[in-house]
Structure formats: structure tokens, C-alpha cells
Amino acid sequence: MARGNDWAWCPTCRGRLAHVARGGRPRPTCAACGFVFFANPGVGAAAVVRNTAGRVLLVQRAPDQHGAGAWCFPCGFVEWGEDVRAAAAREAHEEARVEVTVGEVLQVASNFHDPEKPTVGIWFAAELVDPQATPVAGDDAVAVGWFDPSEPPPLAFPTDATLLARLARGG
Ligand SMILES: [Zn+2]
Missing domain, CATH: 3.90.79.10 (Nucleoside Triphosphate Pyrophosphohydrolase)
Known part of the structure; x- marks a missing residue:
């Protein structure tokens, strides 16, 4: 699992992250501020x-x-x-x-x-x-x-x- 996919807290607003499907994959997503974490390769x-x-x-x-x-x-x-x-x-x-x-x-x-x-x-x-x-x-x-x-x-x-x-x- 890519680093960041298991984050529990939003790095922007400190809200709780939940996995929400977007583009066919579950992404850590913050319901409070809308932040979505897309794991990309370096x-x-x-x-x-x-x-x-x-x-x-x-x-x-x-x-x-x-x-x-x-x-x-x-x-x-x-x-x-x-x-x-x-x-x-x-x-x-x-x-x-x-x-x-x-x-x-x-x-x-x-x-x-x-x-x-x-x-x-x-x-x-x-x-x-x-x-x-x-x-x-x-x-x-x-x-x-x-x-x-x-x-x-x-x-x-x-x-x-x-x-x-x-x-x-x-x-
Ligand atoms: Zn947030």
C-alpha cells in the first residue's frame, strides 16, 4: 500500500479521512474540507x-x-x-x-x-x-x-x- 493510503487524519484540516471511490480506486477523502489524497509514484x-x-x-x-x-x-x-x-x-x-x-x-x-x-x-x-x-x-x-x-x-x-x-x- 502506498504511503498515505492509510492516513487517518486530513493533512489540511485534521478532519477524519475515509476511503471513497474516485476514478475506480478508493482514495483517502476528507468529508469536512474535500481533500482527496491521490497516491502517485515518485x-x-x-x-x-x-x-x-x-x-x-x-x-x-x-x-x-x-x-x-x-x-x-x-x-x-x-x-x-x-x-x-x-x-x-x-x-x-x-x-x-x-x-x-x-x-x-x-x-x-x-x-x-x-x-x-x-x-x-x-x-x-x-x-x-x-x-x-x-x-x-x-x-x-x-x-x-x-x-x-x-x-x-x-x-x-x-x-x-x-x-x-x-x-x-x-x-
Ligand atoms: Zn480536511
């Missing part, structure tokens, strides 16, 4: 950085992260009011300390690995501004590395595996 942005050897930049997730110890593309939630491409570049900088330019979309997919917080992920091709730059582990990461897409380390997210398999096939 949006995630990932940066797919490839070096001249065709290897991809992955980060190993820190112990307090979902999928701790496993690896993923630098990624994170798009902030409210933030451009989705800017979010991908920001995550590359925060997690791997590299400056990137963000290019084309490589994949869009729904993520259901965390039932409490479904997301829509958007994976962008990204290029190092300085091709000689050396990534280092930043926020939310304990290690970084370049990997052959056909031989990735243990992965945190199944949708990263889907994209890596496609990149390994040259797609």
Missing part, C-alpha cells in the same frame, strides 16, 4: 555514464540505502520544481563527484522494487565534461567503478539490469 532520474572503453559508471549503495551493498547507476528522486535532466546531473555529482552533460533518454520504466514507494525511472545517457575525470564515492555511495555492461556487479534494481542487458547487446 520520479527518479539516473545518469548512464559510459567511458571510451564502453564501460558504465556504477555506484555501490551505502548501508542506509535501499539495496545496500549492491550497485546501481547514479540516481535519485527528482526534487519538487527541479528539471529532470538537472536531477540526473546532480545525482552523478552527488554520488560519484563527476560533472556530466545529460543527453538522450535510454530507458523509461516503472519501478516496483519498493512496494511502499513505487517510482517512474528515467535513465539518461550522460557524458563526462572532463573525460579524464576520476569518479569517487560521494553521498549515498561507498564505492564507484567502471563495469562492462555484460558483467555487472550485484545490482540493486531490476530495471538497471534490464538496461545493462540491452547495452551489452549494443542496443
Whole structure:
């Protein structure tokens, strides 16, 4: 169940919420003020950085992260009011300390690995501004590395595996 679907009290007027069907699904609804809670997925942005050897930049997730110890593309939630491409570049900088330019979309997919917080992920091709730059582990990461897409380390997210398999096939 999505976060918020079990709320008991209205966040607007503190009235009692009850589930009322709207658009075919029960939604927490406040009879007092009319507030309706629509649970929507979050949006995630990932940066797919490839070096001249065709290897991809992955980060190993820190112990307090979902999928701790496993690896993923630098990624994170798009902030409210933030451009989705800017979010991908920001995550590359925060997690791997590299400056990137963000290019084309490589994949869009729904993520259901965390039932409490479904997301829509958007994976962008990204290029190092300085091709000689050396990534280092930043926020939310304990290690970084370049990997052959056909031989990735243990992965945190199944949708990263889907994209890596496609990149390994040259797609
Ligand atoms: Zn209310």
C-alpha cells in the first residue's frame, strides 16, 4: 500500500479521512474540507555514464540505502520544481563527484522494487565534461567503478539490469 493510503487524519484540516471511490480506486477523502489524497509514484532520474572503453559508471549503495551493498547507476528522486535532466546531473555529482552533460533518454520504466514507494525511472545517457575525470564515492555511495555492461556487479534494481542487458547487446 502506498504511503498515505492509510492516513487517518486530513493533512489540511485534521478532519477524519475515509476511503471513497474516485476514478475506480478508493482514495483517502476528507468529508469536512474535500481533500482527496491521490497516491502517485515518485520520479527518479539516473545518469548512464559510459567511458571510451564502453564501460558504465556504477555506484555501490551505502548501508542506509535501499539495496545496500549492491550497485546501481547514479540516481535519485527528482526534487519538487527541479528539471529532470538537472536531477540526473546532480545525482552523478552527488554520488560519484563527476560533472556530466545529460543527453538522450535510454530507458523509461516503472519501478516496483519498493512496494511502499513505487517510482517512474528515467535513465539518461550522460557524458563526462572532463573525460579524464576520476569518479569517487560521494553521498549515498561507498564505492564507484567502471563495469562492462555484460558483467555487472550485484545490482540493486531490476530495471538497471534490464538496461545493462540491452547495452551489452549494443542496443
Ligand atoms: Zn480536511
